[in-house]
Amino acid sequence: MTGRGFRSVRAIFLRFFGTYITVKEIEVRNTYIAVIHRILQFVVATYIFLYIVWIKKGYQDVQEPYGSSISKVKGIARVSISNSNFNDDNVKQSLWDAADYLIPPIENNAFFIATRKTVTYKQTVGTCASAMSEKLFCNSTQNPCEKGLPAPNSLGVLTGNCVPVKKNMKKKVCEINAWCPEELTDSM
Incomplete structure (x- = not known):
């Protein structure tokens, strides 16, 4: 590499690491501040990649959902419960309306269709x-x-x-x- 090519690479290198541009696009020509800025950027990027992505495997994290389900029920249900498979005299019949077979959920991560007698x-x-x-x-x-x-x-x-x-x-x-x-x- 010739002296001229080395100087241009060095100038590009110093220009990249020696200055930085802020949001207001102010060019700071202080090499010390620019180097600190680039080191902080490198530390943050390294932390994200090495610790969060590679070591902690953050891309594989999942979060369990929390919620409840409420179903709106209309109408009636007629339920026949037989005590014996052969004797029709032992059939107990119940008639449920919406108030009998729906109560609000009482805990997260659950689905309830419960019954109650009123x-x-x-x-x-x-x-x-x-x-x-x-x-x-x-x-x-x-x-x-x-x-x-x-x-x-x-x-x-x-x-x-x-x-x-x-x-x-x-x-x-x-x-x-x-x-x-x-x-x-x-x-x-």
């Missing part, structure tokens, strides 16, 4: 005539009360029977398996 006075689970407002009218020739289907506008399951209304014995409505007497009826 006593409602003046109502019992059983069979009763559906409310007149639901318009589930029937007669001996036309019976839309198909057994086992959920009642369209109520929280009950159709039993398949056509029964007279307590207020007006001439009118007949579908019988439902639900909390009886139904809410919003005069029978409560």
Whole structure:
């Protein structure tokens, strides 16, 4: 390498390490400050690469998620629990609505669909005539009360029977398996 080439490499080297530019683009021509600046940059880059990436394997770190799930439930569920596989007399039936099978989550990282029993006075689970407002009218020739289907506008399951209304014995409505007497009826 000639003397001239060596001087140009040296000048580029000193220019790179001897000066630096700040955000306001002020050129500092103090070699001492520029060298300290480059050493600090090198130390930070070395720390990130060697310690965080290579030794600690920071690129492989994962964080466990924390959260809860809440599901909005509407409608009813009819549950039949049999004590014996052969005897139909031992069947216990329960009717659950949304308030019975949903409670808020009680801890993180969990999904709950829990059940609880709530006593409602003046109502019992059983069979009763559906409310007149639901318009589930029937007669001996036309019976839309198909057994086992959920009642369209109520929280009950159709039993398949056509029964007279307590207020007006001439009118007949579908019988439902639900909390009886139904809410919003005069029978409560």
